Amino acid sequence: MSWNTQARTLEVSCEAFPTYRGEPVFVATRLAGTEKLGRLYDYEVDVSTIEADGLYISELHKLVDVNKLVGKRMTVRIAIGGNGTWQNGLTLDSGVNFGADIREITGVITEASCLGAEAPRRMFYRFRLRPALWLTSLNRENRAFMDKDVVEITREVLKKYPIEVRYRLSGPGGQKSYYPKRDYTRQWFESDWNFLDRLWQEFGVTFFQQGDALVLFDNASWKKHGPAYRTILYLDRGGQRIDEEHVHTLKLSRALTTGQTTVTDYDYMQGESHRTYTVKMHRDASHDNAEEYIQADYAQPLQGAMGVNGQRNDEQYEARLLARVRVDAHRCKSMRIKGEGNLRGLMTGYSFFLEGYPYQPANAEYVVTGTTIEIVNNDTVTQGGGLKRQYTCKTKFTAQDANEVYRTPLKAKKPRAFAETAIVCGYDNSVVTTDPLARLRLWFTWDRKGQRDGQATCWVPLAQPWQGTRRGAIWIPRVDDHVHVGYYNSDPDRPFILASHTTNDNKTPWDLPANEALSGWRSQDIGRKSGSASNSVVTDDTPGRLQVQVTSDHANSRFVAGFNTRIDGNKGRTEARGEGIEVATDAHAVMRANKGTLITTEPRSGATAPALDRGETVQRLAQAAEQHDVLAAAAVQAGAQQSQDRHELGQPLKQQATEIGRTGDDGLGGPSEPHLVLASAADVAATATGSTHLHSGRHTALTSGEHTSVSTGGNLFASARKAIRLFAYQLGIRIIAYAEDINISSLKKNLNLLAKLDITQSANRITIKATEEVMLHGGDSYISLRSGKITVGGGVYEVNAQANNLPPKPMGVNANGLPDVQANDQLFRVLSPTGQPLPGVDYQMIAQSAGHIFRTDELGRSPALNTVEQESAAFQLHWDEFSAARGEVNA
Numbered sequence: 001m002s003w004n005t006q007a008r009t010l011e012v013s014c015e016a017f018p019t020y021r022g023e024p025v026f027v028a029t030r031l032a033g034t035e036k037l038g039r040l041y042d043y044e045v046d047v048s049t050i051e052a053d054g055l056y057i058s059e060l061h062k063l064v065d066v067n068k069l070v071g072k073r074m075t076v077r078i079a080i081g082g083n084g085t086w087q088n089g090l091t092l093d094s095g096v097n098f099g100a101d102i103r104e105i106t107g108v109i110t111e112a113s114c115l116g117a118e119a120p121r122r123m124f125y126r127f128r129l130r131p132a133l134w135l136t137s138l139n140r141e142n143r144a145f146m147d148k149d150v151v152e153i154t155r156e157v158l159k160k161y162p163i164e165v166r167y168r169l170s171g172p173g174g175q176k177s178y179y180p181k182r183d184y185t186r187q188w189f190e191s192d193w194n195f196l197d198r199l200w201q202e203f204g205v206t207f208f209q210q211g212d213a214l215v216l217f218d219n220a221s222w223k224k225h226g227p228a229y230r231t232i233l234y235l236d237r238g239g240q241r242i243d244e245e246h247v248h249t250l251k252l253s254r255a256l257t258t259g260q261t262t263v264t265d266y267d268y269m270q271g272e273s274h275r276t277y278t279v280k281m282h283r284d285a286s287h288d289n290a291e292e293y294i295q296a297d298y299a300q301p302l303q304g305a306m307g308v309n310g311q312r313n314d315e316q317y318e319a320r321l322l323a324r325v326r327v328d329a330h331r332c333k334s335m336r337i338k339g340e341g342n343l344r345g346l347m348t349g350y351s352f353f354l355e356g357y358p359y360q361p362a363n364a365e366y367v368v369t370g371t372t373i374e375i376v377n378n379d380t381v382t383q384g385g386g387l388k389r390q391y392t393c394k395t396k397f398t399a400q401d402a403n404e405v406y407r408t409p410l411k412a413k414k415p416r417a418f419a420e421t422a423i424v425c426g427y428d429n430s431v432v433t434t435d436p437l438a439r440l441r442l443w444f445t446w447d448r449k450g451q452r453d454g455q456a457t458c459w460v461p462l463a464q465p466w467q468g469t470r471r472g473a474i475w476i477p478r479v480d481d482h483v484h485v486g487y488y489n490s491d492p493d494r495p496f497i498l499a500s501h502t503t504n505d506n507k508t509p510w511d512l513p514a515n516e517a518l519s520g521w522r523s524q525d526i527g528r529k530s531g532s533a534s535n536s537v538v539t540d541d542t543p544g545r546l547q548v549q550v551t552s553d554h555a556n557s558r559f560v561a562g563f564n565t566r567i568d569g570n571k572g573r574t575e576a577r578g579e580g581i582e583v584a585t586d587a588h589a590v591m592r593a594n595k596g597t598l599i600t601t602e603p604r605s606g607a608t609a610p611a612l613d614r615g616e617t618v619q620r621l622a623q624a625a626e627q628h629d630v631l632a633a634a635a636v637q638a639g640a641q642q643s644q645d646r647h648e649l650g651q652p653l654k655q656q657a658t659e660i661g662r663t664g665d666d667g668l669g670g671p672s673e674p675h676l677v678l679a680s681a682a683d684v685a686a687t688a689t690g691s692t693h694l695h696s697g698r699h700t701a702l703t704s705g706e707h708t709s710v711s712t713g714g715n716l717f718a719s720a721r722k723a724i725r726l727f728a729y730q731l732g733i734r735i736i737a738y739a740e741d742i743n744i745s746s747l748k749k750n751l752n753l754l755a756k757l758d759i760t761q762s763a764n765r766i767t768i769k770a771t772e773e774v775m776l777h778g779g780d781s782y783i784s785l786r787s788g789k790i791t792v793g794g795g796v797y798e799v800n801a802q803a804n805n806l807p808p809k810p811m812g813v814n815a816n817g818l819p820d821v822q823a824n825d826q827l828f829r830v831l832s833p834t835g836q837p838l839p840g841v842d843y844q845m846i847a848q849s850a851g852h853i854f855r856t857d858e859l860g861r862s863p864a865l866n867t868v869e870q871e872s873a874a875f876q877l878h879w880d881e882f883s884a885a886r887g888e889v890n891a
Contacts, residue, residue: 264294264296295489
């Protein structure tokens with residue numbers, strides 16, 4: 001490009017500039033400002049109005065409206081005159097001033113002001129020019145980004161701004177071309193500029209302006225200047241004058257910097273490990289390797305959308321990346337050059353070669369990290385007065401070695417987060433949405449864009465009052481609960497739930513202040529219905545009426561200890577119900593103790609004795625066992641029991657009392673065996689609407705100091721596999737049947753009635769039957785009834801009766817099957833179809849008055865059936881014992 005294509009050094013253009021007769025009314029007079037890598041440039045652009053026929057100040061007031069200029073895009077063009085030399089190989093004028101070019105600075109007019117007027121025709125204005133990126137500093141935003149890296153966040157933030165962005169990003173290094181994603185990144189009530197600035201600084205991204213474009217880069221591949229500034233000559237002010245723009249003042253500086261960064265962070269997904277990572281860039285200068293130890297943000301505890309199912313980040317790599325960026329930022333400040341010259345085309349972010357400096361190592365390639373420039377244009381009119389404006393250009397610059405990576409100085413500070421409010425949310429219609437770590441999804445009350453659902457935020461950990469390895473206490477807030485949110489180390493990227501709080505909808509478990517004495521917790525089932533059932537653990541500190549309740553609305557189950565006052569749902573305390581302990585439920589109740597149970601009403605005031613103290617109980621059991629043994633000994637002596645029976649029962653009772661009194665090895669006075677001991681300081685009463693069944697695998701003993709009474713509304717049954725022994729030591733035994741018979745039978749052996757004095761039998765009739773013989777003994781006399789033969793023995797035989805001889809009649813049975821002789825009798829005989837007698841056949845006899853079952857004798861006969869009156873009787877055989885037709889005989 002020819003060096004003289006632009007008439008003046010500075011030109012300015014803007015679509016919003018007013019025109020007069022087709023020409024813009026403004027011409028540039030001065031440009032001054034500062035530009036740095038990674039910073040928003042700030043330029044002042046002074047303009048004056050043109051001189052034209054008919055254009056006066058009064059007319060300019062109508063043409064120029066600064067309100068219409070603010071916010072408009074403006075471009076400043078700086079003519080670069082080339083290096084003033086001939087370029088060999090080029091023909092004609094193309095070789096003159098090689099490198100002549102136009103430098104453009106395009107930005108937004110952020111401020112416009114009128115500097116005054118030069119009567120009668122000219123006015124002067126000043127515009128403040130900032131890059132389009134500066135627009136991001138005007139807002140304040142509060143939002144969160146999930147599962148995004150620094151580049152993705154940058155794109156999302158900048159998409160609403162009129163900014164052309166060129167991404168010259170090679171990645172963070174370490175053979176990775178992508179930046180690590182963050183589970184959760186928060187923009188905390190800060191401008192988009194402050195937010196992006198601190199992110200870029202954290203991950204080593206910087207920027208510069210290239211015309212109208214924003215260039216983001218993270219490496220040392222610098223863009224080179226055009227031919228005019230590819231090489232810049234150093235020439236001291238005292239040297240010869242040349243036409244080429246050059247550096248006339250230069251200072252090379254070397255400074256001590258931090259040379260080592262160690263970072264730390266805490267990842268509760270790897271809670272047992274505490275790892276730090278160090279990156280250092282050693283230099284041999286003294287004190288040039290100081291270490292900084294900081295908290296970095298490389299722990300990513302799987303809080304993103306995938307939660308615990310997500311992929312773990314490369315912690316070591318990301319930690320070293322953040323540490324390396326900080327070391328680079330420190331080290332790149334250690335070697336800098338600062339210079340001055342008439343360098344109107346020197347641009348920040350571009351590299352150049354320095355030549356001609358007396359200190360030869362300084363002649364190298366540098367990248368411009370910052371410039372401060374002031375260019376004054378020649379005036380457009382001939383000055384007749386004292387104000388003379390001539391062209392000048394003053395440029396100050398800083399630069400660093402182009403072979404070193406540049407990092408923006410670490411000046412951005414992450415905001416310190418404070419407690420916030422949020423509402424628990426979840427998926428679909430779930431009442432509780434959580435993950436294996438009891439983390440929750442939240443919707444922050446400041447969030448004006450996010451949906452109130454399971455994607456509103458990351459998985460937020462819940463602070464619990466106590467949490468250990470499978471131990472602790474946990475209360476998981478439900479969907480729609482309101483919570484306070486805090487931040488680890490005040491880092492807005494690391495939220496956690498502090499606690500729940502009340503609102504007009506989320507009220508206290510019990511009405512307050514009416515229930516101010518109640519403390520505890522109350523949960524509800526996770527159904528969606530209002531007024532759902534609940535569980536609660538409550539302490540009631542009402543003076544004089546202390547109580548503790550553990551209750552569940554399921555089956556109306558409750559445990560109450562203390563002064564029993566009903567606690568009714570939301571209403572809280574209501575009527576008094578008693579005092580002590582109540583265990584109640586509408587369902588089942590089980591009390592199980594593997595080492596034994598003591599239920600007692602023996603008093604232990606003040607609970608000073610061991611809980612299992614049972615001295616009175618053991619004493620009473622020992623006395624009962626002794627009473628059992630003494631009476632059993634009397635029964636043995638009387639022949640009611642055998643000595644073996646006494647020991648079989650007496651020893652276990654004594655052993656039981658001893659074991660219940662013996663303490664185990666726990667040092668707490670507990671019994672050595674898992675006994676169930678029931679003791680009362682007064683009486684024990686047990687009742688059942690249905691039946692009561694007591695069972696013992698070994699012995700059952702009932703002992704009473706006075707009487708033992710058994711009363712039954714039905715029958716009294718006693719069955720013993722071996723023997724029944726009844727013994728009364730002092731008084732007698734009475735067995736009386738009021739309405740029916742008393743039957744005493746010995747089915748296999750003898751029936752012995754023994755009395756020291758008399759045996760008295762009294763009845764309307766006494767029947768004595770023996771199959772073989774009836775023997776009556778009275779002193780030395782006897783009567784023997786044997787097989788139809790009567791034998792009377794004695795010294796004297798006397799008979800006093802009226803004589804009446806009848807024919808002999810054998811003994812039979814009555815309708816009940818008992819021996820009897822009556823006037824009416826009937827004999828049956830059972831024969832086979834061939835006429836042979838059938839002995840040993842069971843049959844059933846059914847008469848009008850009664851019935852019985854018997855068996856035929858060896859001749860197939862039944863005993864004679866004797867009845868007082870004539871009756872009909874049915875004779876039925878049991879044919880299941882042999883094969884024959886069923887027969888039935890009526891008499």
